[in-house]
Amino acid sequence: MLKRVLLVDDADFMLDMLQMLLSGAGYVIAGVALSGMEALEFLRTSLEEGEAIVIVVVDFHMPKLDGVETIRRIKALLPKVKILLISANSTLPVALKAKEVGVDAFIVKPFESKTLLEAVRKLSQP
Numbered sequence: 001m002l003k004r005v006l007l008v009d010d011a012d013f014m015l016d017m018l019q020m021l022l023s024g025a026g027y028v029i030a031g032v033a034l035s036g037m038e039a040l041e042f043l044r045t046s047l048e049e050g051e052a053i054v055i056v057v058v059d060f061h062m063p064k065l066d067g068v069e070t071i072r073r074i075k076a077l078l079p080k081v082k083i084l085l086i087s088a089n090s091t092l093p094v095a096l097k098a099k100e101v102g103v104d105a106f107i108v109k110p111f112e113s114k115t116l117l118e119a120v121r122k123l124s125q126p
Contacts, residue, residue: 060089
């Protein structure tokens with residue numbers, strides 16, 4: 001089964017970097033979204049079309065709909081999807097909030113490519 005991934009970040013350069021790393025490692029980038037609302041719309045459409053998304057990589061800090069609320073809504077729509085949260089903020093409250101909303105893995109920016117790839121690899125295991 002192809003490991004389809006959705007990338008969500010409000011920074012184009014970060015989306016480009018994530019896409020390059022993950023597609024180079026054999027993951028299918030199903031889509032990219034610049035906001036939480038865009039991600040939710042993409043996931044609804046994918047669900048209607050029967051296109052399974054296995055992993056969603058989400059930035060913590062985004063305008064309007066932040067990463068936590070985006071994740072909360074994603075989990076309500078797709079409870080089994082795996083979530084990787086990325087954030088420049090590594091404080092305990094952020095980590096606790098992430099766990100509370102159902103984040104499966106959390107990495108802190110800046111990160112090495114091997115850290116990202118290892119986190120995604122673990123999430124893609126059955």
